Amino acid sequence: MKLQLERLTPEAFAPYGQVLMGNGHVPEREAWAAQVDNLRPDAKANITYMSLEPVHYPVQVKELERHPFSHQIFVPLNGTRHLVLVCPSYDDGSPDLARCLAFEATGGQSVNYNANIWHAPRMVLHESGSFVMLRWDNNTATDTELLTLDTPLVVEQ
Numbered sequence: 347m348k349l350q351l352e353r354l355t356p357e358a359f360a361p362y363g364q365v366l367m368g369n370g371h372v373p374e375r376e377a378w379a380a381q382v383d384n385l386r387p388d389a390k391a392n393i394t395y396m397s398l399e400p401v402h403y404p405v406q407v408k409e410l411e412r413h414p415f416s417h418q419i420f421v422p423l424n425g426t427r428h429l430v431l432v433c434p435s436y437d438d439g440s441p442d443l444a445r446c447l448a449f450e451a452t453g454g455q456s457v458n459y460n461a462n463i464w465h466a467p468r469m470v471l472h473e474s475g476s477f478v479m480l481r482w483d484n485n486t487a488t489d490t491e492l493l494t495l496d497t498p499l500v501v502e503q
């Protein structure tokens with residue numbers, strides 16, 4: 347299945363989470379800009395630094411992931427552009443691949459996925475890039491659910 351990129355806006359992404367981005371006015375502060383719910387009392391904040399090599403269009407997405415009990419936020423460092431692919435779920439929890447959406451996020455847009463939202467693993471575009479990630483984990487298999495796709499999703503520019 348081929349997906350066309352859409353412009354990442356807070357409104358377009360709202361069913362899946364929050365987009366944090368400035369509006370260009372200084373000074374600026376937005377309290378409670380994203381949800382960071384922890385749905386398991388034994389989970390702890392997992393702050394991870396990651397640095398990735400770029401992927402190039404057309405991008406093949408071969409797996410999806412979700413975090414049933416935690417939001418997950420990615421904050422790009424140094425202007426890292428990144429692919430954001432989200433997918434709603436059917437009633438049984440499986441991803442509705444026909445309704446996946448793909449966005450190219452600017453290096454000034456942080457993305458916070460709601461708990462239990464299917465999404466592509468983090469991919470940087472155009473050049474190497476780095477992120478800080480926050481998720482609530484308890485070091486069990488329920489932290490992350492991975493799904494390998496029978497047919498990759500292809501994202502075109």
